[in-house]
Amino acid sequence: MTAKEIAKLAGLPESEAERSEVREDLEKILRYFSKLEDLDTGDIEPLVQPVYRENALREDEVKDPGFGTKEVLFNAPDAKDDMIRVPRTI
Amino acid sequence: MNMNEKTDMNPLAEQVLDRIRRQEDLLRCYISYDIEAVRKQAASVEKKIKDGEFRSPFAGIPYAVKDNLCTAGIRTTCGSKMLEHFVPAYDAAVVEKMKAAGAVLIGKTNMDEFAFGSSTETSFFGPTRNPADLSRTPGGSSGGSAAAVASGEAVMALGTDTGGSVRQPASHCGVVGTKPTYGVISRWGLIAYASSMDTVGTLTRSVEDAATLLDVLVGEDERDSTSLPHPRPGFREILNSDVRSLRIGIPADLIDAGVSDPVASSLETAAKALKEAGAIVERFEIGLADYLVPTYYLIAMAEASSNLERFDGVKYGYRTADPASLSDLYQKSRAEAFGEEVKRRIMLGTYVLSSGFYDEYYLKALKVRRLIKETYDRAFCKFDCILTPTAPTTSPLLGEKPDPISVYESDLFTVSANLTGCPAISVPWSRDEKGLPIGIQLMADVFCEGTMLRAANALETLREVRFYE
Amino acid sequence: MNNSYETVIGLEVHVELSTATKIFCGCRTDFGGAPNSHTCPVCTGMPGTLPVLNKKVLEAAIAVGLATGCEITRVGRFDRKNYFYPDNPQNYQISQLYFPICRKGSVEIETKAGKKSIGITEIHMEEDAGKLYHAEDGTSLVDYNRSGVPLLEIVTEPDLSSGEEAVAFLEKLRTMISYLGVSDCKMQEGSMRADVNLSVRKPGEDLGTRTEMKNLGSFRSVIRAAEAETKRQIDLLEAGEQVLQETRRFDEASGTSFSMRSKEEARDYRYFPDPDLPPVVVSDELIEKIRSEAPEHREARILRFEKEYGLPEYDCKILTETKTLGDFFEEAALIAGAGDGKAAPTEENVSSSYKKVSNYIMGELLRLQKERGMDEDEIPMSPEHLAELIRMTEEGLITGTVAKQIFEVMFDKDCDPRAYANEQDLCILKNxxxxxxxxxxxxxxxxxxxxxxxxxxxxxxxxxxxxxxxxxxxxxxxxxxxxxxxxxxxxxxx
CATH class of the missing domain: 1.10.10 (Arc Repressor Mutant, subunit A)
Incomplete structure (x- = not known):
C-alpha cells in the first residue's frame, strides 16, 4: 500500500502523504505498532468492546426527532431545493 | 469552592465570570463563552431554585463543557477549523442532564483537535496555558476543562477521556479528574474519537464533587447502544475515606519503564500514606507493559479514521472554495481544515485497517486487547485498586515539539483503563520543586467506582500539599 | 447456450424491508415527504450520533433465513464498510461482512427444464443510502430521506445458468418474502434490487472472470442483461481477449451495458467491526418464536386450499400467487360459504359458493387488474362485497350478466352491491x-x-x-x- 493510496482512501490529497516528514513519521509509528507481533495471541478472540453487553434493540415505532429539512440545511455549506448540493456525482 | 461551603448561589456565577474577565485572555481555557448568556441563565436558574423547581446540588453551579460535547444552539468545534462554525441542533445526553439539574453552562472549553493529543496545543484556536505555570501546557486533550477548574473559571467541568484525556490534564493542572466505567455515561452527543474507548469524565476540585457529579451523569440511554446501567449507583452516598484492609497494587514494571524523580517520590509518599491509613499496599508485575501504548494507539487511530470520515465538507463544517470535482471537495476540505496530528492519525488508522494489513495490525491489536483485559481481570482478583502516577512527568513547556512516539508513551499509565473499560481517577497529591502539580491515579475494576472513589477520597484527606487558595 | 459455453450466474439481491422505521433510528420509512424531512441526526451523519438496531429488522432477517433453510448465526456483528460518497452521510455503511445473520441456505426453483436447488451463501442486514439527483446546473443534490432504510442482502451461490433461472429465483424469493410480510419486493419500485454476477466457461473448465451488472429495473431487464452480457463475454473470449473483472451498468433503453470501472477502482472498504453496536446474540427461543409465528407459506397454502375449499390445484396456484390475493379469496369464500344465516348451509352449496368466489377472482378480478395495469396485490374491493354479490346471484336477485357489470363497478369504487343494484334498478323483475x-x-x-x-x-x-x-x-x-x-x-x- 503506497502512501498515495492511503491518502486517497483517507479522503486526503496525495500530496499529504508525500511530504517526507509525514512519511518518516508514518513509517516510524507503524514500526512501533509492529511490536505487537512479539506476542503470541494464537486463537484468542478479538476484543471489540471493553465491557460486555449484547443486543441493544429498539421497538419499530416512529419517533419524532424534532429534526427535519430545516435542521439538515442549517449547517449545509451549499443547498438547493431543500437538498444538499455537491459537484456532479458519477 | 466545595458545594457544601457555598451559601448563596448567585455570587458563585459572578465569581467565575470575574475570574474569566481577569484571566481568560491569558489562559485561553474557553473556545466559546457568552457572558451575557451566562448572566441570564444564572438569573433564570436562581429564580427556579427559589420557586423550588431545582433541588439538585448542582442548581446554579457554573460548569464548563469540553468542546466535543454537543450543545444545542451553541457552536461545537472539537477544537478544529473543520467545525469552527458548526452549531448542533441537539444537546449531548450529559448536557441534558446538567440542564435538568439546573447547572449553569459557562462555555465550551479548549481541547486538542478532535481530542487527538496530550497538551491542547493542537487546537485550531491556539493552546491553553496551565494556571500552575503559564509557560506550560495544561495537558490534554481536555486541557481547557482542567485549566478552567484549576483557575476558578468554572466550578467543575465535563471532559472526555479516551486514553487519559481527563486524568492527565487533571494531574498537570492539579485538579481531580475522573473517568468512570466505559458505557455507564451515555455517549449520545459526544463527537467520537475512538468509539470503544471514549468516556465522558469530570474535572472537579474534590473527590466529593466528582462523586456527586457522577451521580447526575450516570444512567443508561436508549440512544446509545453501548450504554449500560450501573449496578451500584449512588456514589456520593457511600463515600468515605476508610481504606482499612483495602488491597492496593503498584505495577512495578510500569513504573520502572521510566518516571521522573519527583513523580517517583510522589508515588512513594502516596503509597506510604495509604499504608499508614490501613491499606495493604503491594508491588506486583502487571506484564504486557510494552504493549499497552501501541495497542491503544493502533485501535484508537483505526476507529478515529472511520469516525472522522463524516467530516467531508458536504453536509456541515468547512467546505473548500470552488472544488473542481467531488473528490476535490473531499480532499481539499479535509486537507485544509484538519491539522497535522489529525491527518497523521487518519492516515495511520486507514493503513492499519486496509486490506493486507488488517490481520497483522488491527485484528492483532484487538487480540492483544483481550490479553490486556484478562491481565487486569486477574490483577483485580488480587487487588481492589491499582495505584500509579497519572503521568510519568509533570507538565512540559508549551511549544516543545517532542517526537510523537515519546508523546504517546507518556500515556503509559492511563491507556489501560480505556482498553479495559475500567474506571480510574487522578487525585492531585504533590508538587515538584518548581511547584508543578503531580497527580496520583487509582484504577479499579469495572463498576467499582465506589471503592475507587473511597480510596481517592482517602488520598485527598491525607494530602498535605495545598491545592487551591 | 451458444457455442458450447455455459453461463454461470450468482445474484446479490437487496430487499427493502417494510418496517415502520429505519434500521438504526426511529425515522419513518414511508415514501413522500419533502426532501430531507424524514431525517434525524443519526441518519444524516451528524457528529456525536449513534445507531440503535430496529428489532423488527433482526426478526425479519431471521424469518427470511428460516424460510430459505439457512443456518442462523448465533453471535453476529455489524461491520463498517468505509467509502466516500455523498449519499452515504457517515461515509461508511453499516453492514455485515464477517458474521452475517444467516448462512448456507437454499431455494428450489422450477423452470421448463425442471427443478433446481439454488444455494444461498449468506443473508445480511445493512442500511440503505440516500438519493442523489442530477441538477440542471451540473451539480448533484442529496436527499437523506431514504438513508438508513433497512435492507436485507441475499447472496446466492453461482448456481444459476441463465437469465430465466435468475428470474425464476427472483420470483420465488419474492413470493416467499411477501408471504412473510416483511417486504413487497417490487423491482419497479426499488424494494427489490438484483445485481447479476456473470461469467462464462466451457464445460469442465474453471470459473471464468465474472462481471457485476447493476441497475436492473425489472425481471425482463435481468433476462436481457444476462443474454447481452453472456454474448459480450463469449465474443471477447472468441476474439482471444480477456474478460475484465468490473462493474457494469445496464442501460434499459439500449439493452447494453457500460463499464463503471472508474468508480470501482481502488475500492478497499476496510471493513471492521462497528464499535458502536454490540454483538447480535440470537437465542434458541427467539428462533423458535419466529419460526412458530411465521405466516403460512405458499406451498402449504396451496395444499390447504385444495383440501378446505375443494378446488383444483390449478385454481389454488393462481389464487395463491400473492399473499394478498389468497387472503382476499379466503375471506370472501368464508363469508360466501357461511350463507345468509336463514337456511343451514349444505356441503354442496358451500363448495359451490367457494367455486363461485374462485371463478370471479380468476375470471373477472385478474382480467380487470391486467387491463388496468395493476398488480395482483392491488384489490380495490372488499371481500364482504364480493361475497354479497355472489349471494345475490344465488338468491336469484340478479342475472349473471348484471352481476358481472356490478363487479366491475365494485372494482372501480367498492360500493355495496345490494344498494347499488337497488339504486340502479338492476334487480330481476319478479313482478x-x-x-x-x-x-x-x-x-x-x-x-x-x-x-x-x-x-x-x-x-x-x-x-x-x-x-x-x-x-x-x-x-x-x-x-x-x-x-x-x-x-x-x-x-x-x-
Whole structure:
C-alpha cells in the first residue's frame, strides 16, 4: 500500500502523504505498532468492546426527532431545493 | 469552592465570570463563552431554585463543557477549523442532564483537535496555558476543562477521556479528574474519537464533587447502544475515606519503564500514606507493559479514521472554495481544515485497517486487547485498586515539539483503563520543586467506582500539599 | 447456450424491508415527504450520533433465513464498510461482512427444464443510502430521506445458468418474502434490487472472470442483461481477449451495458467491526418464536386450499400467487360459504359458493387488474362485497350478466352491491305483471317474427326472448321469459 493510496482512501490529497516528514513519521509509528507481533495471541478472540453487553434493540415505532429539512440545511455549506448540493456525482 | 461551603448561589456565577474577565485572555481555557448568556441563565436558574423547581446540588453551579460535547444552539468545534462554525441542533445526553439539574453552562472549553493529543496545543484556536505555570501546557486533550477548574473559571467541568484525556490534564493542572466505567455515561452527543474507548469524565476540585457529579451523569440511554446501567449507583452516598484492609497494587514494571524523580517520590509518599491509613499496599508485575501504548494507539487511530470520515465538507463544517470535482471537495476540505496530528492519525488508522494489513495490525491489536483485559481481570482478583502516577512527568513547556512516539508513551499509565473499560481517577497529591502539580491515579475494576472513589477520597484527606487558595 | 459455453450466474439481491422505521433510528420509512424531512441526526451523519438496531429488522432477517433453510448465526456483528460518497452521510455503511445473520441456505426453483436447488451463501442486514439527483446546473443534490432504510442482502451461490433461472429465483424469493410480510419486493419500485454476477466457461473448465451488472429495473431487464452480457463475454473470449473483472451498468433503453470501472477502482472498504453496536446474540427461543409465528407459506397454502375449499390445484396456484390475493379469496369464500344465516348451509352449496368466489377472482378480478395495469396485490374491493354479490346471484336477485357489470363497478369504487343494484334498478323483475305486459308488447310489435315462429321457424324464439330482455333492460330471467313467450305463442296457435 503506497502512501498515495492511503491518502486517497483517507479522503486526503496525495500530496499529504508525500511530504517526507509525514512519511518518516508514518513509517516510524507503524514500526512501533509492529511490536505487537512479539506476542503470541494464537486463537484468542478479538476484543471489540471493553465491557460486555449484547443486543441493544429498539421497538419499530416512529419517533419524532424534532429534526427535519430545516435542521439538515442549517449547517449545509451549499443547498438547493431543500437538498444538499455537491459537484456532479458519477 | 466545595458545594457544601457555598451559601448563596448567585455570587458563585459572578465569581467565575470575574475570574474569566481577569484571566481568560491569558489562559485561553474557553473556545466559546457568552457572558451575557451566562448572566441570564444564572438569573433564570436562581429564580427556579427559589420557586423550588431545582433541588439538585448542582442548581446554579457554573460548569464548563469540553468542546466535543454537543450543545444545542451553541457552536461545537472539537477544537478544529473543520467545525469552527458548526452549531448542533441537539444537546449531548450529559448536557441534558446538567440542564435538568439546573447547572449553569459557562462555555465550551479548549481541547486538542478532535481530542487527538496530550497538551491542547493542537487546537485550531491556539493552546491553553496551565494556571500552575503559564509557560506550560495544561495537558490534554481536555486541557481547557482542567485549566478552567484549576483557575476558578468554572466550578467543575465535563471532559472526555479516551486514553487519559481527563486524568492527565487533571494531574498537570492539579485538579481531580475522573473517568468512570466505559458505557455507564451515555455517549449520545459526544463527537467520537475512538468509539470503544471514549468516556465522558469530570474535572472537579474534590473527590466529593466528582462523586456527586457522577451521580447526575450516570444512567443508561436508549440512544446509545453501548450504554449500560450501573449496578451500584449512588456514589456520593457511600463515600468515605476508610481504606482499612483495602488491597492496593503498584505495577512495578510500569513504573520502572521510566518516571521522573519527583513523580517517583510522589508515588512513594502516596503509597506510604495509604499504608499508614490501613491499606495493604503491594508491588506486583502487571506484564504486557510494552504493549499497552501501541495497542491503544493502533485501535484508537483505526476507529478515529472511520469516525472522522463524516467530516467531508458536504453536509456541515468547512467546505473548500470552488472544488473542481467531488473528490476535490473531499480532499481539499479535509486537507485544509484538519491539522497535522489529525491527518497523521487518519492516515495511520486507514493503513492499519486496509486490506493486507488488517490481520497483522488491527485484528492483532484487538487480540492483544483481550490479553490486556484478562491481565487486569486477574490483577483485580488480587487487588481492589491499582495505584500509579497519572503521568510519568509533570507538565512540559508549551511549544516543545517532542517526537510523537515519546508523546504517546507518556500515556503509559492511563491507556489501560480505556482498553479495559475500567474506571480510574487522578487525585492531585504533590508538587515538584518548581511547584508543578503531580497527580496520583487509582484504577479499579469495572463498576467499582465506589471503592475507587473511597480510596481517592482517602488520598485527598491525607494530602498535605495545598491545592487551591 | 451458444457455442458450447455455459453461463454461470450468482445474484446479490437487496430487499427493502417494510418496517415502520429505519434500521438504526426511529425515522419513518414511508415514501413522500419533502426532501430531507424524514431525517434525524443519526441518519444524516451528524457528529456525536449513534445507531440503535430496529428489532423488527433482526426478526425479519431471521424469518427470511428460516424460510430459505439457512443456518442462523448465533453471535453476529455489524461491520463498517468505509467509502466516500455523498449519499452515504457517515461515509461508511453499516453492514455485515464477517458474521452475517444467516448462512448456507437454499431455494428450489422450477423452470421448463425442471427443478433446481439454488444455494444461498449468506443473508445480511445493512442500511440503505440516500438519493442523489442530477441538477440542471451540473451539480448533484442529496436527499437523506431514504438513508438508513433497512435492507436485507441475499447472496446466492453461482448456481444459476441463465437469465430465466435468475428470474425464476427472483420470483420465488419474492413470493416467499411477501408471504412473510416483511417486504413487497417490487423491482419497479426499488424494494427489490438484483445485481447479476456473470461469467462464462466451457464445460469442465474453471470459473471464468465474472462481471457485476447493476441497475436492473425489472425481471425482463435481468433476462436481457444476462443474454447481452453472456454474448459480450463469449465474443471477447472468441476474439482471444480477456474478460475484465468490473462493474457494469445496464442501460434499459439500449439493452447494453457500460463499464463503471472508474468508480470501482481502488475500492478497499476496510471493513471492521462497528464499535458502536454490540454483538447480535440470537437465542434458541427467539428462533423458535419466529419460526412458530411465521405466516403460512405458499406451498402449504396451496395444499390447504385444495383440501378446505375443494378446488383444483390449478385454481389454488393462481389464487395463491400473492399473499394478498389468497387472503382476499379466503375471506370472501368464508363469508360466501357461511350463507345468509336463514337456511343451514349444505356441503354442496358451500363448495359451490367457494367455486363461485374462485371463478370471479380468476375470471373477472385478474382480467380487470391486467387491463388496468395493476398488480395482483392491488384489490380495490372488499371481500364482504364480493361475497354479497355472489349471494345475490344465488338468491336469484340478479342475472349473471348484471352481476358481472356490478363487479366491475365494485372494482372501480367498492360500493355495496345490494344498494347499488337497488339504486340502479338492476334487480330481476319478479313482478309477473310487468313481465307479462312486456311479452305481450313484443308479441304485438314483432308481428313478422311471430308469424315466422307460428309457421314453424322455432329458432325465432331466441330473437323474441332477446327483444323482451332488451325491453326489460335485461332485468328478467331469460328462462322465465322464454317460458312465458312459449305459453303465449302456443295459446295463439290454438
Amino acid at each position: 309477473e305483471g310487468v313481465i307479462e305486459s312486456a311479452v305481450d308488447q313484443i308479441l304485438a310489435t314483432e308481428t313478422g317474427p311471430v308469424a315466422e315462429y307460428l309457421s314453424g321457424k322455432e329458432k325465432v324464439l331466441g330473437y323474441l326472448v332477446g327483444q323482451t330482455m332488451k325491453a326489460l333492460q335485461v332485468k328478467a330471467d331469460a328462462g322465465e321469459i322464454r317460458a312465458l313467450l312459449l305459453k303465449r305463442l302456443k295459446d295463439r296457435s290454438e
